[in-house]
Amino acid sequence: MKSIRQLVSNRVLAGLISLTGGLLFTSQTFAADPGKIVVQADQPGASISPLFYGLMTEEINHSYDGGLYGELIQNRIFKDAPPRGGGGRGGRRGGQPPAAAGAAAAPAAPTPPPVPVAPAIAHWAKVGSDDSQGSIALDTTDPVNTVALTTSLKLTIAAVGASGRVGVANDGYWGIPVKPATNYQASFYAKGSDGFSGPLTVDIESNDGKTTYATATVPAVGGQWQQYKLTLKTGQVAPTADTRLVISGASRGTVNLNLVSLFPPVFNPRTGAALGGRPVTGFRSDIMQLLADMKPAFLRFPGGNFVEGPNLNDRYNFKITVGPWEDRPGHGGSWGYRATDGMGLLEFLEWCEELKMEPVLAVWAGLNLNNANGVVTGDALKPYIQDALDEIEYVSGPSTSEWGARRAKDGHPAPFKLTYVEIGNEDNLNQGTTTYRGPEGRFALFYNAIKAKHPDLQVIATTDPQVKHDVIDNHAYMSPVDAIRNAHRYDTASRTGPKVFEGEWASQEGGLSNPNRPLTPTFQCALSDAAFLTGLERNADLVIMSCYAPLLTRTNPGGSNWKTDLIGYDSLTAYASPPYYVQKMFSHARGDQVLKVASITPQSVATPPAAPVPAAAPAAGAAPAPGGRRGGRGGTAAPNYNEPLFAAASREDATGDIILKVVNVFPGDQAETVDLTGAKVLKNATGQILVGQPDDTNSVTDPLHVIPKDFVITDASSSWSHTFPGNSITVIRFKTK
Numbered sequence: 001m002k003s004i005r006q007l008v009s010n011r012v013l014a015g016l017i018s019l020t021g022g023l024l025f026t027s028q029t030f031a032a033d034p035g036k037i038v039v040q041a042d043q044p045g046a047s048i049s050p051l052f053y054g055l056m057t058e059e060i061n062h063s064y065d066g067g068l069y070g071e072l073i074q075n076r077i078f079k080d081a082p083p084r085g086g087g088g089r090g091g092r093r094g095g096q097p098p099a100a101a102g103a104a105a106a107p108a109a110p111t112p113p114p115v116p117v118a119p120a121i122a123h124w125a126k127v128g129s130d131d132s133q134g135s136i137a138l139d140t141t142d143p144v145n146t147v148a149l150t151t152s153l154k155l156t157i158a159a160v161g162a163s164g165r166v167g168v169a170n171d172g173y174w175g176i177p178v179k180p181a182t183n184y185q186a187s188f189y190a191k192g193s194d195g196f197s198g199p200l201t202v203d204i205e206s207n208d209g210k211t212t213y214a215t216a217t218v219p220a221v222g223g224q225w226q227q228y229k230l231t232l233k234t235g236q237v238a239p240t241a242d243t244r245l246v247i248s249g250a251s252r253g254t255v256n257l258n259l260v261s262l263f264p265p266v267f268n269p270r271t272g273a274a275l276g277g278r279p280v281t282g283f284r285s286d287i288m289q290l291l292a293d294m295k296p297a298f299l300r301f302p303g304g305n306f307v308e309g310p311n312l313n314d315r316y317n318f319k320i321t322v323g324p325w326e327d328r329p330g331h332g333g334s335w336g337y338r339a340t341d342g343m344g345l346l347e348f349l350e351w352c353e354e355l356k357m358e359p360v361l362a363v364w365a366g367l368n369l370n371n372a373n374g375v376v377t378g379d380a381l382k383p384y385i386q387d388a389l390d391e392i393e394y395v396s397g398p399s400t401s402e403w404g405a406r407r408a409k410d411g412h413p414a415p416f417k418l419t420y421v422e423i424g425n426e427d428n429l430n431q432g433t434t435t436y437r438g439p440e441g442r443f444a445l446f447y448n449a450i451k452a453k454h455p456d457l458q459v460i461a462t463t464d465p466q467v468k469h470d471v472i473d474n475h476a477y478m479s480p481v482d483a484i485r486n487a488h489r490y491d492t493a494s495r496t497g498p499k500v501f502e503g504e505w506a507s508q509e510g511g512l513s514n515p516n517r518p519l520t521p522t523f524q525c526a527l528s529d530a531a532f533l534t535g536l537e538r539n540a541d542l543v544i545m546s547c548y549a550p551l552l553t554r555t556n557p558g559g560s561n562w563k564t565d566l567i568g569y570d571s572l573t574a575y576a577s578p579p580y581y582v583q584k585m586f587s588h589a590r591g592d593q594v595l596k597v598a599s600i601t602p603q604s605v606a607t608p609p610a611a612p613v614p615a616a617a618p619a620a621g622a623a624p625a626p627g628g629r630r631g632g633r634g635g636t637a638a639p640n641y642n643e644p645l646f647a648a649a650s651r652e653d654a655t656g657d658i659i660l661k662v663v664n665v666f667p668g669d670q671a672e673t674v675d676l677t678g679a680k681v682l683k684n685a686t687g688q689i690l691v692g693q694p695d696d697t698n699s700v701t702d703p704l705h706v707i708p709k710d711f712v713i714t715d716a717s718s719s720w721s722h723t724f725p726g727n728s729i730t731v732i733r734f735k736t737k
Helices: 010-020 285-293 304-308 345-354 378-396 402-409 442-453 480-488 523-538 578-588
Strands: 023-025 035-047 124-128 133-139 152-159 166-170 183-193 200-206 212-218 226-233 243-249 253-263 298-301 358-363 420-423 458-461 471-478 499-507 543-548 552-554 567-569 574-576 593-601 645-651 658-664 670-677 681-691 709-713 719-724 728-736
Touching: 035 645, 035 658, 124 133, 124 243, 133 166, 152 166, 152 243, 183 200, 183 212, 200 226, 243 253, 285 567, 285 574, 298 345, 298 543, 345 358, 345 378, 358 378, 378 402, 378 442, 420 442, 442 458, 471 480, 480 499, 480 523, 499 523, 523 543, 523 578, 523 593, 523 645, 523 658, 523 728, 574 578, 578 681, 578 728, 658 670
Parallel strands: 023 709, 035 670, 298 358, 358 420, 420 458, 458 471, 471 499, 499 543, 552 567
Antiparallel strands: 035 593, 124 166, 133 152, 152 253, 166 243, 183 226, 183 253, 200 212, 200 243, 212 226, 567 574, 593 645, 645 658, 658 728, 670 719, 681 709, 681 728
């Protein structure tokens, strides 16, 4: 039969795939001389690490609070900074609209005396009926405890009409996601005074207060701090996030509130009985399902700039993130908002457990992002080195050890497997390189202490420390053209040094200041990502792990700090970008041993395809990348833009399958003969293909615009002819005899 690409265009093919659910590929007759891809199938090479594909995460773009972490209440312990600009969602929007064009200026009026205004409380507002009176304020005079719950919200109800109420409303993270027939678990601390004894009504309602989606009641409130737990259930309602949570009373008096929480159904509910009856907690289901579908082998956490923190006090300090919520004060984040630390160390480890990932733990190493306190060095590092040893013990120590016992007390007696520990994050930032290097440098001090107690741990450096290290973490944020070029990055790299961890990388369109740069990447980035990954797999003797960054982003206005990101979401919907599907396709077809791609000869054509146009350079003064913009040691092969195909091959031990990954980065089809030298191949083979136009992308409103499709082959052989469509990523599994 003729090639399908001889019958339909790229876009028609995409529609055909979606209608049929799959394609049948068979041998082709080519008008031009076909090219050839030669795979030495009988000469297996380096082993591919089982941890080759994983996840990198940090608190950016509301990845944890307002993202993966299931909590729906923003500013639950009343420590977020007051909103800026007045009104809106914690200052993300607000202020007065400009005067209409041409409007006459109003006559000057006498200046009234100033009226005292209570400071706004981020994400909280007073609500009440027209015939009721009351006020809200922050109260630091009556804490629940002196560890974390030191500031409460004081609701004073002065007067209530016959059918009225006075209460407080929380706007959540861009609304409370209301879905039909759904149970929500609410909890909060409350204490009545000045004659208030309840009841309290808890509602999920529309922002205008006209529609109540779910309600529950606390019949009585005592005069001492007490935690209350209740369930709110929605009926058959239409999904919406134009909502808020309201806690209100209908009698005079005062009630103080703290640690107000609301959780929807989560991926794997955890109640933490060992934490004094911790309310139901867990991870947002749709995001977790997307992550689970990738089959990641590891999680690098707490990841990126969240490790360093903006200053010494707001570094990642695991000791304030463990234990009951009541003992977690939270801390300032690196991207303009406060972290609740509800996503604490144990939650990271539970994330690993739920997705069967291995933790790759990063520990703070003396560097902060703004250098406000300077870089901590020498003897001053000793307490922080001890913190790192304690953190390692919390993760992997027996329950009889000090911090292993603390983990057991927190609800997880069994230790977690730990192989890799990373010292810091991008310690080349803020002139940190000098203090990181050498036998007295920050890296060596951590390395020696960790190796003395845990000699089997592999220790990762974030920049060359110029002393012994097991692994180097390279970060590369690249234009699509640079990503294609970097498919050869490690081909000629030295094999005598440490192994390589591509701990943060992505291809990204345009400069950081480009207002049209998408929050989640396009299909052009999927193509260049796939080309880059073939280079990492071919060099698996050197590259042992890789993870894309950033992983997650809010798509609501004001919800993202960084473009571009792998998975996007709003309050109701999560979706995967085209590069996500590259990660998923490649991870599912990792293979165990590299098979050398001996040669790739392109199809002969009368007119060579045009080279891709390089992306614009970042504008002067553009913000730094979340993980910096540095490359790493590796090959320096010049880019060849007339190289249309990139390929990697491997063998899977359990099945004997030969896995071939081919990326066509140009619009033109490529007719190729695939030679699997030395292999005996069965006729039936399977695979997946991802095709599209360079500017195609997915979104909240069109989440499945670009997705891979399965296909079958009925005439496979050790010398098999096939056309690889233009702008395509193909993964094929050949069965062997």
